[in-house]
Amino acid sequence: MIPRATRLAAAALAVAALIAIGELIAHGVQASRAVDAEDWAAVGAHLRERFEPGDTILVSPEWADPLLRTELGDLIPPPHAGRSDLAAYRRVFEVSLRGHRSPWVQGMSEASSEDVGRVRIRRYDLGEPSVRYDLVEHLADAQVTLNGNPCPRVNRPNSTGGAFRGPAIPRERFHCGPEDYFYIGQTVLEDLDLTPRYCVWTHPHRDQSVQAVRYEIPNSERFVFYSGMEYGSARELHGGAVTVDVAFYRGDVLLEEGYLDTHRDGDGWKRVERAVPEGADGVEVRIFAVDPGHRWFCWAGSLRGPAREHGEGRSRGGVRFFQVTEPENE
Amino acid sequence: MDSNPGQDPFEPAAAQTGWRDHLVGLVLAGIYLSLLVTTSADLAMARDEGFYVIAGTDYSGWFDAALEGSDQIYEDGFRDAAWDYNHEHPGLVKSLFALSWLAEEHHEVFGSHTLAFRFPGMLSGALMLWLLYIFGAQVFGRKAGLFGALLFALIPRVFYHSHLACFDMPIVLAVTFCVYTYWRSLRSRWWGVMAGVAFGLALSTKHNSWALPGIFLIHFVWMSIRHRADEKRGKRVASNVRQGPWWMISYAVLGPPIFVLTWPWLWSDQILERIGFYIRFHVSHVHYSIAYFGDTLFAPPFPIELPFVLTAFTVPFVTIALALVGLGLRFGAFVPAKVARVFTHRARPDDVSTAILLVGSMLAPLVVIALPSSPVFGGTKHWFPAYPPLCMFAGYAFASLTDQAMFLLRGFDRKSRRVLVSTFGCLLLAPGLLETAHAHPFGLSHYTPLAGGIQGAADLGMNRQFWGFTSAPLNEFFQEELPNGGTVFLADMVPTAWSMLHRDGLVPQNIRGTMSYAHADLIMIHHERHFSHLEHQAWVRFQDTAPARVLTYDGVPIITVYRNPNSRRTR
Structure with missing residues (x-):
């Protein structure tokens, strides 16, 4: 007769052995699945x-x-x-x-x-792309102003970069100055999820000054706008909001202008969409903030035709539509 | 152990250790130390090691003066110049780094500057096995002690940290030595004195030691209450058990003086301000960023389960399973006698409630980190002091179960039974051995099969590394890429760590490390989620997303290197 304690111990040891063997096999299998x-x-x-x-x-x-x-x-x-x-x-x-x-x-x-x-x-x-004009890609063709004054286009290297210094300053950019970080240029920002986003850097200027980027655009139906704040500058949710207005033109004639979105810390890479007025051949994105300190803001926009079934991106909390300009922004 | 262990079929006999046991401990320590020494060069210096190398070098000037008998060592200016750097940590361990390095400087003992600085840390890891064997043997028997020590040695992250010129293994050793001396002091006044010395050394090692008196006080109160209850019931408490809190007096008398004596930075008329700074620094420590299930944690409240989950993901599962069995076998020691009798007749508490002490020592480091307000530094090393008691319980389970199962082997002779048990022990040690060997030199990137290995952990969004130590396998690549010299952006690596590669001849002097992104020929990026901007900066600067090299561990990127296309130095 085998004592009960011995039976229990043997069973426990058998389980331990199975665990060890299982761990050895699992380790081998997992390591072997590495793609070389x-x-x-x-x-x-x-x-x-x-x-x-x-x-x-x-x-x-x-x-x-x-x-x-x-x-x-x-x-x-x-x-x-x-x-x-x-x-x-x-x-x-x-x-x-x-x-x-x-x-x-x-x-x-x-x-x-x-x-x-x-x-x-x-x-x-996915079918024919719905994007007809990408505002990030065509930044070099845009006119950039600070409170109506042109920001010159420059082509010079910068000495920035390194840990926690934010997105790289591109060699070619519109310099609104006076500090180096007041520029409009193509860069890659890590959003609140640390996902890379190719976008137009626009650090909001002082005193609610408006930085505007204006493009000539082809005939389009929709304006899709993404915006985000650099991870390190947004993750503590302490920063001020950044406001974006948009204006549509036909030639020099203003067709529509108004509030597009307010980006707040915690919004992540946020999508908004609005209809493009019929006949519009120009669009202007205007960016400003009441409290611009440490607002490492970046955006991507595109003019699009009819939406495809897949790949259009999703707005957080549902599609947001154009709103009239808020009084305090006027 | 138990008042009558002979009645408990699951109770291996606690050993009265002697010189032969210390010989076993010495052999264990020697083998582990040899392994650490021979594998050290595979690991570039970790970030924090860089700081301690600077501190050790500064201290060495003071020690040189002391060895020459100079009175300068008592002068405020001279002393502060040597001891001011990195004064957020006590001086003892960095003093050992300094002395070890002086041995290299004056006598070329180690043949490597990095090894010289690391040796005291390695020695701590090795001595830990010796202590664990002796402690385990005295509590649960020799087989348990040996098996527990081996399980501890074969935790991949323990093996990694045992290499370093850091405080993590020294504080595990110091804390475990405190537990041991406290435990011994409950039966011996002489060990009460040793307990005070151990506490002083722990205070001089790292601030983790602050929690020790609280843990021991809880245990002491528990034990005293139990003794009184036993006495009321007419039970006799062993005569050699000390009811007086001698250890506490020893702690108060010996702890603070040793702390001050081993830290010359405190030998100042500003001693109180300086101790105040030291305490404030750790009480209000900054929070580091750490990836955890896809989130980057950077501020409280932190997930309560974090240390438990990371323990499960990084300690071989068989070790945890055995420890749980060991705890289960000692169940009777954790609950009131009436409750214990309902479930089991086994494992009654011993006179000094050893199991309670070990459980408290195991849980305290985990619970402290689990508190939502505790800074989460990310490393499992912060609760390493929990692992020695965990491994002691695992060793106890192994010894207890194999002793019991011997009945099944009664047909075999004694030698055959030993061979079978040893073989079985090897099987249980194999996962730890395999994982530890496989993890090197990526110790902090290692995850057990429970997490799916490093690939599974990467899928889950867990931290892949920290401290920038993983670059050593790229030393040859840097030389191939920069045959005429050049610069490498160091990312999370500190310049001191890079300079140690120069000093040890692992990278030529003309390949310099730089923190200047703009002027680097090669950009090195350690994959930690909150450093992703470094990679994106490279895309923008170079208008190219193609890396020159990706260093992987089991197919998962650990370091990515970008080549500056404008550099004339790269190949």
């Missing part, structure tokens, strides 16, 4: 063969992004890596590791799916 350099090279070659203008590539999980860019960085320039949504692209390639699905393609049906080594590559066909 050979697989990444194969993924690069595969996608390079299939990539066409109007395509973009993303990876899931997102932590693998540097590995994807090592192979295909030239096909993923900053505007792609810092996209706000997928409205500018015809097709999306999703590089998936270990069965992951990217939130960017949530709800979409794949047009194709192929395995390359330990990686699965899915293609999604």
Whole structure:
């Protein structure tokens, strides 16, 4: 007769042994699932063969992004890596590791799916892009003013950069001055979720001065505007709000102007949308703040045609529509 | 242990340790120290090590003067110049760094400056195994002591931190030594004196020690109440158990003087102001950013479960499981006798309530960090003092269960039984051994299979590293990229850590580390979520998102390096 205590002990030891064996196997399996350099090279070659203008590539999980860019960085320039949504692209390639699905393609049906080594590559066909004019991309064509006075366009390097110094100041930019950070230029900002966003840096100026960026635009139906505050400057939710107005023109004739949005800390990368008045061929984005201290503000906008089913981006808390100018901003 | 251990089938005999046991402890410590020394060069210096190297170097000037017998060491100006840097931490451990480095400077003992600074930390990790073996053997028996010490050695993050010129392993050693001496002091007045010395050394090591008197006081009150209850019921309390709080007197008499004596920065007429600064610094410590389930935590309230979750994610699961079994086996020691009798007849508390002491020592570091208002620094190292008692319980479970299961092996001879038990022990140690070996040199990036390994942890949005120590595997790459020298942006690495690579000849002098982003030939970025802006800065500056190199651990990016296209120095 085996004593009860011995039976219990033997059972406990058997469980411990199973745990140890399970842990050893799990460790081996998990380590072996790592995608190696050979697989990444194969993924690069595969996608390079299939990539066409109007395509973009993303990876899931997102932590693998540097590995994807090592192979295909030239096909993923900053505007792609810092996209706000997928409205500018015809097709999306999703590089998936270990069965992951990217939130960017949530709800979409794949047009194709192929395995390359330990990686699965899915293609999604989105159709004709809805974006007709990208305000970040065409910043060089814009007119930039501070309280109506032109901000000169400069092309000079800067000496900034480094930990906790905010987004890099681009070489080409509109300098509104006097400090270096009062510029309008293309950069990449990390939003409140630390996601990269390719955008137009506009640090609000002192004394509620208005910085305005004006473009000539093609015929469009919708104006989609994203804005965000740099992570470090917004995460403590202490900063002042930044107000954005928008104006539409036909030639020099003002068709409509008014309040578009107020960005507050905690809003994250925020989307707003409004209809473009018929016949508009110019748009002006105006930015100002009552308390501009440490407001590392950045925005991306685009003029778009009819919305597609997928890839248009979603506004937080539902689509926000144009509102009339608030009295205190007048 | 128990008043009558012979009646408890699950109770391994506590050992009266002797010189042979200390020999075992010495061998354990020696092997671990050798492993640490031989693997040290795989790890670049961590951020905090950089600060302590500066402090140690400053202190060494004072020690040099002291060794020469100079009276200068008592002069305020000279003393403050040497001891002022990094005065937010006490002087003892940094003094050991300084003395160790002086041994290298004067006698080339170590053959490496980094190793010289790290040696006292490594020695702490090694001595910890010795202490854990002896303590475990005295409480739960030799088998438990040995197994517990090995389990502790094979926690991947313990192995990593044991390399460093930091306070983390010295304070684990000091705290555990305090627990041990306090426990011994309950039966011996001589150990009461040792308890005071241990507390003084702990105070001189790190501020974690402030909590110790509180933990021991709770235990002491618990034990005293139990003794009185026993006496009322007519039970006899062992005559050698000290009811007087001698340890407390020893703490009060010996602790503060040792603290002051080992920290010359306090030898000033501003001593009270300086102690006040030291206390205020830690009471109102800044919060660091740390990724946790996709969020970057940076301000209270912090999740209460954080230290428990991170323990589960970083300590081999078999160790935790065994510790839980050990705690279960000692269940009777944690509850009133009446309750214990309902559930089990086993594991009655011993005369000094050792199990309660160990549980308190295990939970206190976890609970302190779990408080929503406690600064979350991110590292599991902050509750490392919980791991020695955890491993003691795991060792106890192993010893207790294998002793019991011996009945099944009664058909085998004694030698065969030992071989079988040893083999089984090796199986239980294998996950820790494999994970520790696999984690090196990415110790802080390691997560156990429970988290899905580093890939699973990255999926979950957990912290991948801190302190910028992971660059050592890139030393060759830097030399290939910058054959004629150049500059590397250091990101989270501190310049002192880079200069140690020069001093040890691991990177040529003409490849300089820089904190200037604009003038760097190579931009190194350690993947921590709140440093993501460094990577985005590179995209904008270079108008290119393609890295020159990505250093990975199990396929997960640890460091990404960008090449400055405008540099004439890069390959």
